[in-house]
Amino acid sequence: MGLTRKRDLAAAVAAAAIAGYLLMYVVYRVFPPITVWTGMSLLGVAVALAGWAFLVRARIRDGRIGVGAGRLHPLAVARSVVIAKASAWMGSVVLGWWLAVVIYLLPRRGSLRVAAEDTAGAVIAALCALALVVAALWLQYCCTSPDDSAPEADPAPG
Template identity: 80%
Template sequence: MGPTRKRDLAAAVVAAAVLGYLLVRATYRYFPPITVWTGMSLLGVAIGLAGWGFYVRARIRDAEIGVGRGRLHPLAVARSVLIAKASAWMGAVVLGWWLAVSAYVLPRRGTLRVAAADSPGAMIAGLCALALVVAALWLQHCCRSPDDAPPDADPAPG
């Protein structure tokens, strides 16, 4: 299992945004109100992932220099990578969705009162989805072994 590529996540964001915009355009009148609290659960998950990333990074660094409570179990690190990858993909899809909703409601703020009320919530939800993607990529980065070379590094320079 390799690291999640940012270009693949960007493609997922674009695909979800395009499909989401078509869906929003067809069904916006049936949407419930979008409040500023709508996407805040994503921020909670992002904070949890980032905190776990700092913990994993500290434990790996402590084990490398021989201090602290020792190493993390390899399965715990593998599960963390799996959670990070899944969270990055889900965050990318949800980010695409909220970009689609924002792209629909922002130009209509002056003509639709509902769109004006939904705009702040859609933008905040999009930012929270972006925070989820960033936190997931951070956790994935923190799970790398200190012996791992960056994936683009040349093993035999010269």
């Protein structure tokens, strides 16, 4: 399983943004109000992922991987990678959605009072979704094994 490519995530953001903009164009009249608290749950998940990433990175650097007390089980690292990949993909789709909402609202702020009120909440939600993507990519990076500073000697061909 390789690292998640940033261009694939960017494509997901773009696709979700296009679909989200078209959806906002149709359903904004019945859309619930967007407050500054709307996207804050994403920030909570991002903080949790970042904290887990720092813990995993510290234990990998200290060599505390394996079975035993105080050690991080290798399956826990593998599960962390799966959670990081899923969070990166979900965060990029949600980021695309909130970017679409922001792009829809910005030109309408002058003519629609509701659009002006919703803009701040949509921007905060987009920033929280971006934080989720960054934290997920950081966790995924922290789960990789550290590079050896000295290359191992190659066995003689034989």
